[in-house]
Amino acid sequence: MVTSLGADAWAARPLYEQFYCQRSEMENRIKEQMCRFAYRLSTEEMKGNQLRLYLSALAYTLVEALRQLALKGTEWTQARVDTIRLRLFKIGALVRISTRRVWLELSSTYPCKDIYAKAFDALRC
Secondary structure, three states: OOOOOOOOOOOHHHHHHHHHHHHHHHHHHHHHHHHHOOOOOOOOOHHHHHHHHHHHHHHHHHHHHHHHHOOOOOOOOOOOHHHHHHHHHOOOEEEEEOOOOEEEEEOOOOOOHHHHHHHHHHHHO
16 A cells, blocks of 8 residues: 555555545445435525535435434345335335324335334334
8 A cells, every 4th residue: 555644654554444445435435425425416506406415415414314313233234225216115004094193014025124123112212
């Protein structure tokens, strides 16, 4: 690895593991946010694009918080945002509305129901 940082400031292993790996992880998250949420900035006015970017940043922040709080300790701790969206948010369900409650009946064959239940319990508290 070639760097302009001095050898006295950083040893080789901590430089790579703590500095460069974290930087590449942040670049991956920025790319993920731009590709998955803010990919449509095509209105004619700047205000419309700005609003879309604000909403996409908010949505990405919510999914990131879900990943850190509700999915901690599961196999989806390091999952990409599109994986979480496809497997956790896009679930077929039967919705029944009564006078006092809204019932969601999820399929009993849903393959990720354990992770869904853990995330739901983590967010309820």
